[in-house]
Amino acid sequence: MLTLQSLRDHRDDVLSALAKRHxxxxxxxxxxxxxxxxxxxxxxxxDHVLSESNTLSRQIGGLMREGKKEEAEAIxxxxxxxKAKSAELKEAMDQAEAQMHALLVQLPNTxxxxxxxxxxxxxxxxxxxxxxxxxxxxxxxxxxDLAKELDLIDFDLGAKVTGGGFPFYKGKGAKxxxxxxxxxxxxxxxxxxxEYIPPLMINADSGFGTGQLPDKEGQMYHMPEDDLYMIPTxxxxxxxxxxxxxxxxxxxxQKICGFTPCFRREAGSYGKDVRGLNRLxxxxxxxxxxxxxxxxxxxxxxxMVEHVKGLLEGLELPYRILRLCGGDMxxxxxxxxxxxxxxxxxxxxxxVSSVSNFxxxxxxxxxxRFKDADGKNKWVHTLNGSALALPRxxxxxMENHQDHQGIRIPAALVPFVGFDRIDA
RNA sequence: GGAGGUUUGGCAGAGUUGGUCGAUUGCACCGGUCUUGAAAACCGGCGUGCCGCAAGGUACCGGGGGUUCGAAUCCCUCAGCCUCCGCCA
Numbered sequence: 001m002l003t004l005q006s007l008r009d010h011r012d013d014v015l016s017a018l019a020k021r022h023x024x025x026x027x028x029x030x031x032x033x034x035x036x037x038x039x040x041x042x043x044x045x046x047d048h049v050l051s052e053s054n055t056l057s058r059q060i061g062g063l064m065r066e067g068k069k070e071e072a073e074a075i076x077x078x079x080x081x082x083k084a085k086s087a088e089l090k091e092a093m094d095q096a097e098a099q100m101h102a103l104l105v106q107l108p109n110t111x112x113x114x115x116x117x118x119x120x121x122x123x124x125x126x127x128x129x130x131x132x133x134x135x136x137x138x139x140x141x142x143x144x145d146l147a148k149e150l151d152l153i154d155f156d157l158g159a160k161v162t163g164g165g166f167p168f169y170k171g172k173g174a175k176x177x178x179x180x181x182x183x184x185x186x187x188x189x190x191x192x193x194x195e196y197i198p199p200l201m202i203n204a205d206s207g208f209g210t211g212q213l214p215d216k217e218g219q220m221y222h223m224p225e226d227d228l229y230m231i232p233t234x235x236x237x238x239x240x241x242x243x244x245x246x247x248x249x250x251x252x253x254q255k256i257c258g259f260t261p262c263f264r265r266e267a268g269s270y271g272k273d274v275r276g277l278n279r280l281x282x283x284x285x286x287x288x289x290x291x292x293x294x295x296x297x298x299x300x301x302x303x304m305v306e307h308v309k310g311l312l313e314g315l316e317l318p319y320r321i322l323r324l325c326g327g328d329m330x331x332x333x334x335x336x337x338x339x340x341x342x343x344x345x346x347x348x349x350x351x352v353s354s355v356s357n358f359x360x361x362x363x364x365x366x367x368x369r370f371k372d373a374d375g376k377n378k379w380v381h382t383l384n385g386s387a388l389a390l391p392r393x394x395x396x397x398m399e400n401h402q403d404h405q406g407i408r409i410p411a412a413l414v415p416f417v418g419f420d421r422i423d424a
Numbered sequence: 425g426g427a428g429g430u431u432u433g434g435c436a437g438a439g440u441u442g443g444u445c446g447a448u449u450g451c452a453c454c455g456g457u458c459u460u461g462a463a464a465a466c467c468g469g470c471g472u473g474c475c476g477c478a479a480g481g482u483a484c485c486g487g488g489g490g491u492u493c494g495a496a497u498c499c500c501u502c503a504g505c506c507u508c509c510g511c512c513a
Binding site: 039040041043044046047048050051053054056057058059060061062064065072073075076077078079080082083246248375377 | 434443444454470472474475476481482483493494
């Protein structure tokens with residue numbers, strides 16, 4: 001959530017930044033500001049009334065102790081009006097505050113300066129490319145065919161046992177999955193990230209902290225009995241570690257990572273984009289998260305991008321990096337780099353990672369601050385990235401490293417999976 | 425799931441016959457005196473949000489609600505933690 005302070009101090013800058021998302025937030029921002037002004041004036045008045053009634057209460061206390069009951073009673077009568085008045089003002093203040101908050105949570109993050117204006121994925125800016133997308137090879141097979149022929153993944157069985165989008169991985173398919181997880185975790189460990197195994201369900205407060213709630217509850221599986229949500233990404237439990245926390249400056253940066261399954265309802269998805277491993281309700285992912293000093297976050301974003309590059313190069317996959325334009329960026333991000341791997345068999349780019357800086361947007365929701373050199377508590381910056389999500393990587397490995405006999409395992413991965421080929 | 429206990433500022437830990445308690449004290453931390461330097465000792469400071477140019481005011485003693493002129497202290501409710509019992513991987 002944007003900080004109230006930023007709206008108060010830099011209203012016009014906020015509006016022009018949000019314009020890069022192609023939304024006109026003028027009405028909402030001005031609504032926030034007017035509700036805020038309303039709240040403040042109610043509070044000022046309320047504080048005066050409370051001050052007066054506190055004074056009277058103290059007088060009554062004094063008189064009671066001295067046994068001057070009648071004088072005390074006389075003062076008591078004067079408090080009734082103050083009480084009614086303060087209740088009224090409190091109500092007005094709370095209401096203005098609630099209305100202000102309701103508007104504020106609807107505003108997406110302001111894109112960073114370097115983020116391009118733009119509406120669609122076509123407006124994203126390619127910042128790096130490694131390897132060239134090969135032309136469609138005539139006999140390159142999509143991973144869903146390979147998965148069946150080599151008996152690595154059983155989609156139908158998943159559909160029977162659970163439903164569409166919940167595949168079974170089996171045999172070498174399962175081992176490949178397990179090896180990839182270890183490969184990603186070991187690389188994160190080497191890069192200094194502390195590994196966590198977090199809970200797979202989160203409460204509503206955590207959902208709010210990272211921005212899934214309100215409004216996006218439809219994307220998460222919800223257990224109404226206990227009012228818990230299945231995590232859509234490890235970002236949620238990992239980042240919420242820092243909810244309601246004040247860090248000391250020397251505790252920054254915090255670098256943590258974790259492997260979890262992720263659960264997404266993906267309501268509204270359809271068509272070829274959801275074929276095979278392209279879009280699942282349950283998938284595995286290793287997530288990296290950093291909490292940094294505000295001055296450091298963009299440097300950190302770059303190091304996280306470099307980390308993911310290293311993973312893809314280890315897997316020998318052709319990829320490109322896009323800096324998302326305002327219109328294509330998620331609600332909570334100030335800047336996002338997407339990694340896409342080329343699949344000749346599907347003749348398209350597959351998004352395999354997303355690395356973002358949220359600046360203070362999540363910190364403000366999480367109430368995560370650090371104590372600065374001047375002794376003041378200030379918002380931290382939070383960042384995260386997939387490093388990496390499994391299914392599309394698996395798809396890309398199968399599709400890019402297929403030959404006529406089967407699938408070749410890249411050298412860097414062999415120690416983790418225990419074999420160097422998958423053949424029929 | 426049942427019974428009981430408990431929840432106070434970074435930590436420890438007072439305060440529950442309601443009344444100058446936002447809160448004693450110790451530790452930690454910051455500044456100063458002393459010292460060649462450090463330690464010790466001594467002096468001072470030391471929670472957070474909001475309103476206010478400031479002085480200052482106001483709110484917060486797990487969350488929410490209530491009683492009262494007045495609540496950390498009483499009542500209701502929810503949650504966390506601990507102990508015992510039950511059930512169970």
